[in-house]
Amino acid sequence: MNTDNTVKQRASLFDLDGVPKMSQAIPLALQHVVAMIVGCVTPAIIISGAAGIDTADRVLLIQASLVVSALATLLQLFPLGNKNGFHLGSGLPVILGVSFAYVPSMQAIAEQSGIPAILGAQIAGGVCAILVGLTIKKIRKFFPPLIAGTVVFTIGLSLYPTAINYMAGGAGQPTYGAWQNWVVAIFTLVIVTVLNHFAKGFLKLASILIGMIAGYIFSMFFGMVSFGNVAESGMFQLPQVMHFGISFEASACVALGLLFVINSVQAIGDFSATTAGGLDREPTTNELHGAILGYGFSNIIGAFLGCLPTATYSQNVGIVATTKVVNRVTLGLSALIILVAGLFPKFSALLTTIPYAVLGGATVSVFASIAMTGMKLVMTEDMNYRNTSIVGLAAALGMGVSQASASLSAFPTWVTTIFGKSPVVIATLVAILLNVTLPKDAGKAEKN
Numbered sequence: 001m002n003t004d005n006t007v008k009q010r011a012s013l014f015d016l017d018g019v020p021k022m023s024q025a026i027p028l029a030l031q032h033v034v035a036m037i038v039g040c041v042t043p044a045i046i047i048s049g050a051a052g053i054d055t056a057d058r059v060l061l062i063q064a065s066l067v068v069s070a071l072a073t074l075l076q077l078f079p080l081g082n083k084n085g086f087h088l089g090s091g092l093p094v095i096l097g098v099s100f101a102y103v104p105s106m107q108a109i110a111e112q113s114g115i116p117a118i119l120g121a122q123i124a125g126g127v128c129a130i131l132v133g134l135t136i137k138k139i140r141k142f143f144p145p146l147i148a149g150t151v152v153f154t155i156g157l158s159l160y161p162t163a164i165n166y167m168a169g170g171a172g173q174p175t176y177g178a179w180q181n182w183v184v185a186i187f188t189l190v191i192v193t194v195l196n197h198f199a200k201g202f203l204k205l206a207s208i209l210i211g212m213i214a215g216y217i218f219s220m221f222f223g224m225v226s227f228g229n230v231a232e233s234g235m236f237q238l239p240q241v242m243h244f245g246i247s248f249e250a251s252a253c254v255a256l257g258l259l260f261v262i263n264s265v266q267a268i269g270d271f272s273a274t275t276a277g278g279l280d281r282e283p284t285t286n287e288l289h290g291a292i293l294g295y296g297f298s299n300i301i302g303a304f305l306g307c308l309p310t311a312t313y314s315q316n317v318g319i320v321a322t323t324k325v326v327n328r329v330t331l332g333l334s335a336l337i338i339l340v341a342g343l344f345p346k347f348s349a350l351l352t353t354i355p356y357a358v359l360g361g362a363t364v365s366v367f368a369s370i371a372m373t374g375m376k377l378v379m380t381e382d383m384n385y386r387n388t389s390i391v392g393l394a395a396a397l398g399m400g401v402s403q404a405s406a407s408l409s410a411f412p413t414w415v416t417t418i419f420g421k422s423p424v425v426i427a428t429l430v431a432i433l434l435n436v437t438l439p440k441d442a443g444k445a446e447k448n
Helices: 002-013 022-051 055-077 100-113 115-134 136-142 145-167 179-198 207-220 228-232 250-279 285-304 314-323 328-342 345-352 356-379 385-403 413-420 423-437 442-447
Strands: 096-098 310-312
Touching (some): 022 055, 022 096, 022 356, 055 285, 055 328, 055 345, 100 115, 100 145, 100 250, 100 356, 115 136, 136 250, 136 423, 145 179, 145 385, 145 423, 179 207, 207 356, 228 345, 250 285, 250 310, 250 413, 328 345, 385 423, 413 423
């Protein structure tokens, strides 16, 4: 009898459409929340600094990040529309959150044109994602692992200066470069690294969160934390529609639109990893269509609510593949927890009190992981002379031009915005162009 009950519980917990007991589902749901929440709110904090907005608006940006990420996750888990016809969402066990992939380009746009231009470009990007969803079979061939990996690798590299500036206390801050900042940042980084490599289970999974908490407490001894903004924040608040406004600038739309196309194709990898690891199968074409259409739609709606671009979270994909818990209700609980957190401004305000040094110490390993994820994707293909040329030239030109953006000063401003502020656009275009034009047998000829 007990055996039958155990089997029934496992069948419900490890089944896509099962309804497990809350005593089973809640701990697993919290596991997903812990894995994603730091990554979800950090881009909003970074872009807030780049745009120079006040604390109240920073709180709203963080709040929107949590609320929209939760809604986007629920849309993917429980699609809208006819499952066998047109529908938004995949019906697969994934978690979505604000993506670091857009941060370099968003920083450039924020510094020049502010948050409204980012949100306008996000709407354009959402439309691009929808077009990808409708034509995924035809354009997927232009984004093999070599290209996707090069782009992800370049994104990781371009985020390193942000992490280092944060470790030093935040560029432009009065205490920038002070030894106290470096002590706190290195302390945080050590905690994260030790937990990543020596801990197991929950401690390893929550390494970044625990490292940030430890660094946060440690920073209090240096007087780096002030709770004044938390006391002034309200208890409950819904996201404000069009609070930041929306503006459309061609250069910003091109820069983010291209990233949305890349991330739409890249998302196929996360959905495939989810189904392969948790369901022992490949995602169906119908699921991928709905997944990318839902991704585009949720980002368009998110822009009106003041949320930065979202994407699937690979760390949560890893949890699904490891635990084999694919139950949509369990991941839906995760989304509800994130949603509730976003509805309480005091929680969002508390996140704004995290010192830059703590953020830098915690995220430098995240950015390193992004770069190495890109490299792993690249290495899935034969690294012959042709392919190493593509990766090397794309990364060199992308990073080189962005680091010397003054070299484009003789060109119109829109050229600098698209090509000079973030390495991702140039790296992507160069990689695609070289992949299409260079002969496929170049590597073989070199070996012979």
